[in-house]
Amino acid sequence: MSVARTMRCVFCTFKQATRRPGVSISRRIHASSAVRQSNKDDGLPDDDLPDDGLPDELNNIKPLTKQQIRENYTPAQATAIEATQANLKFDAQYQATTRKNVGPWKMYYLENLTEVDPVLDKPVRAPWTNLDDNSRLKTEDELDEDILGFMENMPENENAAADAFQNFLDTNRITVGKESAEFAPRSALAPDTTQVYKNDSTQKAKSEESSMAMSDEPEVEGMSGDVVSPGLLRVMQMTGMSQTELARLRVKSVVSHRVVNQTRLGKIQKQYWLSIAGNQNGLLGIGEGKSEEAAEALVQSQYRAIRNMVPVMRYEARTIFGTVKGKEGATELELYARAPGFGLRCSHLIWEMCRCAGITDLSARVTRARNPMNTVKAAFQAMMSQKDPEDIARGRGKKLVDVRKVYYAGNI
Numbered sequence: 001m002s003v004a005r006t007m008r009c010v011f012c013t014f015k016q017a018t019r020r021p022g023v024s025i026s027r028r029i030h031a032s033s034a035v036r037q038s039n040k041d042d043g044l045p046d047d048d049l050p051d052d053g054l055p056d057e058l059n060n061i062k063p064l065t066k067q068q069i070r071e072n073y074t075p076a077q078a079t080a081i082e083a084t085q086a087n088l089k090f091d092a093q094y095q096a097t098t099r100k101n102v103g104p105w106k107m108y109y110l111e112n113l114t115e116v117d118p119v120l121d122k123p124v125r126a127p128w129t130n131l132d133d134n135s136r137l138k139t140e141d142e143l144d145e146d147i148l149g150f151m152e153n154m155p156e157n158e159n160a161a162a163d164a165f166q167n168f169l170d171t172n173r174i175t176v177g178k179e180s181a182e183f184a185p186r187s188a189l190a191p192d193t194t195q196v197y198k199n200d201s202t203q204k205a206k207s208e209e210s211s212m213a214m215s216d217e218p219e220v221e222g223m224s225g226d227v228v229s230p231g232l233l234r235v236m237q238m239t240g241m242s243q244t245e246l247a248r249l250r251v252k253s254v255v256s257h258r259v260v261n262q263t264r265l266g267k268i269q270k271q272y273w274l275s276i277a278g279n280q281n282g283l284l285g286i287g288e289g290k291s292e293e294a295a296e297a298l299v300q301s302q303y304r305a306i307r308n309m310v311p312v313m314r315y316e317a318r319t320i321f322g323t324v325k326g327k328e329g330a331t332e333l334e335l336y337a338r339a340p341g342f343g344l345r346c347s348h349l350i351w352e353m354c355r356c357a358g359i360t361d362l363s364a365r366v367t368r369a370r371n372p373m374n375t376v377k378a379a380f381q382a383m384m385s386q387k388d389p390e391d392i393a394r395g396r397g398k399k400l401v402d403v404r405k406v407y408y409a410g411n412i
Helices: 056-060 066-072 075-086 088-094 140-152 158-171 201-216 230-239 243-247 294-307 348-357 372-384 389-396 403-408
Strands: 250-263 266-278 283-291 324-328 331-337 362-368
Touching: 066 075, 140 158, 230 243, 230 294, 250 294, 250 348, 250 372, 266 294, 266 348, 266 372, 283 294, 283 348, 283 372, 324 372, 331 372, 348 362, 348 372
Parallel strands: none
Antiparallel strands: 250 266, 266 283, 324 331, 331 362
C-alpha cells in the first residue's frame, strides 16, 4: 500500500466550484464512472452523518509536523503530504464524507493511509540472509554450562538478581549457529497486530542488501527444502533436470480408463493413464501408466512422459514442415502446416500435444477410427516423421533456399 495516497490528487488542476456543505457531488475526481443519484432503497445501511456532512472522527486527526514528514518519507512523498495537509479541511468537508448506498465495498471506518498496517498491508519481513541451515538446538550439557555461568556472575542484590535473571531468560540462546536465525528468523507467518513497522529509507536499504545477497548465492539443485519422492529423484537423475526445471514443464493427462485382465485367479482390474509432457519449446513426450491405484498410475504415466521427451521439428518455431501422416491401429490422421495466425484447428488431444510442443499454427484431419489413445500415438508418430529439408538437400547434393525467408523475410 503506497504511503503517497492522498485524499485528493495534488496534481489535479481542475478548479472545483464552490459548494455548500451537504450538497451532493455530481461526479468523482478519482473515478470515471458517475455517482448514482437515485434515492432507491437497495437494502444497504445508511450512515448517520451530522448536519454539516463532516464525520466526528476527522476532528481527532492531527496533522504531521514538517520534521516528522522529512524524517519518515522521501522528498517526493513529503511534498505530496504537505500539499495534502494544506487542503485537508476542504477535502474532508466536500470529499471525505462517506456517501450513502455506494455498495458493499465502502469503508465503514476512517484509516490513516500514510501508515503501513502489518495486517492489511504487506508486512516487512526479515531478510533471507538470516536463515541458517546448520543451526541446531543446544544439548543439555551446553545449557547447563550457560546456567552455571550465570550463577557464578549473579549479583548479590535481590532486585538486581531478579532483573539479571529475567535478562538471562530473554537473551540466552537455545540454538547454536547464526544469532539472527533465532531472534529474527525469516518467517511467512503474519506478524502480531501490536507490532509497529516503520516504512523508512533504512528498512528499504536493508531489504535491497538482503536481495542482493540472495542473488549472489548459488541456486540449490532440486530445492533441498522440499521432500523429493524416489520416483521424482529417478526422473531428475535420468533427465538431468532440477526440480525447478521439471516444475516448469507442461504435463497433461489426456486419456484414462479401466482395464481388466482375466486370470485363473479371477479378473484383475487396473487403472490406465496416458499423459503428454513438453517444455513448450520443441520437446514432446508421451507416457503410459497402469496400476491398481489410480493415483499411482497417473504419476507413473507423467514421469514416463517426461523421460520420453524428444525434439520435435518446427518451422519458424510455430508450425510443422509440410503435410505429414500417422497411423496407429485403425486410426489414421494427417497434420497440415498453416500460415501465421491460423491457430490450432484440430482435435482437443492434438491441441494439447501442440501446446506442449510449442506449435501454434496447425490443422489436422482424423479419418477412420477416433480412439483417443490411438489418436495421441498417431499424432506423435506423425510429428516424428517430419523430413528435414536440409537433409533432403544434402542427399540430393543441392543447395536449399527458402524463398519465403529470403524474399519475404519469413512469417507469411
